[in-house]
Amino acid sequence: MTSKIDLNKVLTIGAGGMVGSYVNFGIKTDHRSLDITDFHEVVRIVKQHKPQAIIHLAAETDVDRCDRDPNYAYLVNGAGTYNVATAASEVGAKLVYVSTAGIFDGEKTSPYAEDNQPNPQNFYGRSKYMGELIVRGMLKDYIIARACWMFGGGPEKDLKFVGKIIRQFEKQEIKAVNDAYGSPTSGKDLVGAIKRLITDDATGIFHLSNEGSCSRYEVAELIIETLGVDVTLTPVGLDYFPGANRVKNEAMSSKKKLMRPWQEALQEYLETEWKTAIKN
Ligand SMILES: NC(=O)c1ccc[n+]([C@@H]2O[C@H](COP(=O)([O-])OP(=O)(O)OC[C@H]3O[C@@H](n4cnc5c(N)ncnc54)[C@H](OP(=O)(O)O)[C@@H]3O)[C@@H](O)[C@H]2O)c1
Numbered sequence: 001m002t003s004k005i006d007l008n009k010v011l012t013i014g015a016g017g018m019v020g021s022y023v024n025f026g027i028k029t030d031h032r033s034l035d036i037t038d039f040h041e042v043v044r045i046v047k048q049h050k051p052q053a054i055i056h057l058a059a060e061t062d063v064d065r066c067d068r069d070p071n072y073a074y075l076v077n078g079a080g081t082y083n084v085a086t087a088a089s090e091v092g093a094k095l096v097y098v099s100t101a102g103i104f105d106g107e108k109t110s111p112y113a114e115d116n117q118p119n120p121q122n123f124y125g126r127s128k129y130m131g132e133l134i135v136r137g138m139l140k141d142y143i144i145a146r147a148c149w150m151f152g153g154g155p156e157k158d159l160k161f162v163g164k165i166i167r168q169f170e171k172q173e174i175k176a177v178n179d180a181y182g183s184p185t186s187g188k189d190l191v192g193a194i195k196r197l198i199t200d201d202a203t204g205i206f207h208l209s210n211e212g213s214c215s216r217y218e219v220a221e222l223i224i225e226t227l228g229v230d231v232t233l234t235p236v237g238l239d240y241f242p243g244a245n246r247v248k249n250e251a252m253s254s255k256k257k258l259m260r261p262w263q264e265a266l267q268e269y270l271e272t273e274w275k276t277a278i279k280n
Contacts, residue, residue, distance in 0.1 A: 004052075005094065005198050011051035013042075013084060014058025018153040018160070019098065022191040023055065031058065036080035046087035053094040053198050056084045059128070063102070064243050066124035077127035078134065085138045094141045094201075096194055101148035101182065101209070103129040106247025111183065111213055113253050114146075114205045121247055143197050144205040145190070148250050149219070151266065152187025154273035162266070165220050166274060169229050178217035178235035182250040183209035186265035193258040206254065210262035213251030222263060226270045227278055 007025040015023055016030030027049050034045050036058045046054065059077050060066055066073035081097065088095040102125035103118040120126045135142050151162040158166075168174045185208065193208045217235050224231060238246060259265075 073127035081131035
């Protein structure tokens with residue numbers, strides 16, 4: 001089957017971040033070249049490129065900042081997504097919206113499936129869910145790609161959990177939460193799966209975390225083991241770290257098997273993007 005979408009005609013918006021660094025096809029804009037809160041600019045740039053598909057990665061992803069400033073979270077993740085969806089609709093492009101497991105309330109005791117009911121518990125989750133509702137309400141040709149506990153970007157762009165653990169290596173003891181669960185997601189694998197869904201001309205909601213689930217403690221354990229460092233890892237409870245309301249369970253299951261096990265993806269990431277940097 002030949003795809004009706006040419007990857008050279010895919011526009012990625014918000015490509016300056018962690019996930020965007022793995023997009024090696026099509027046209028890309030970053031925050032500086034296109035601010036998604038500027039309605040007229042979004043429509044102008046999209047009309048200029050006439051993409052067949054748009055990958056929308058632009059977001060305020062700092063969970064604590066979203067809780068401190070909900071209006072800003074809704075502006076970027078809600079209204080910004082409205083602007084991108086309007087532009088997609090005007091040029092007839094498929095829209096890929098990257099969302100999060102943070103739209104669920106964490107009360108479920110097994111992994112969340114695509115059709116489970118969202119019930120976000122913090123302003124990041126609420127604003128991202130607002131984005132989902134906008135995309136589903138305005139468009140027919142969309143992919144909502146939910147990810148969870150993302151890693152990627154290497155020493156330069158990895159400001160999330162994996163990068164944070166590695167930056168603590170000079171300490172003698174590192175603490176990690178062992179009573180909350182999620183599904184780690186490789187940014188590189190996420191982009192690969194999105195590419196596959198676009199070329200298959202898929203539509204709908206997809207959970208695109210790597211296969212499996214674990215605690216942050218287990219992720220930290222694998223980081224320490226793979227990079228061969230001598231540091232003590234201590235388990236702590238979810239309440240140990242202050243900040244925006246975090247939930248007990250963000251693990252996801254997927255209706256379509258596009259992603260490899262999280263351990264394999266994380267080990268490859270550490271070997272290829274961190275090992276040399278750590279040794280220097
Ligand atoms: N990281 C995770 O754990 C995770 C988990 C699930 C889902 N996601 C979703 O995955 C997508 C990509 O996230 P990521 O991990 O690559 O995060 P990221 O590194 O923070 O990238 C997001 C990008 O959006 C840009 N941006 C922010 N406000 C913008 C605006 N008004 N207009 C245009 N661009 C703007 C940021 O630019 P500046 O840095 O200049 O502000 C940044 O380059 C997001 O939709 C996020 O919600 C992330």
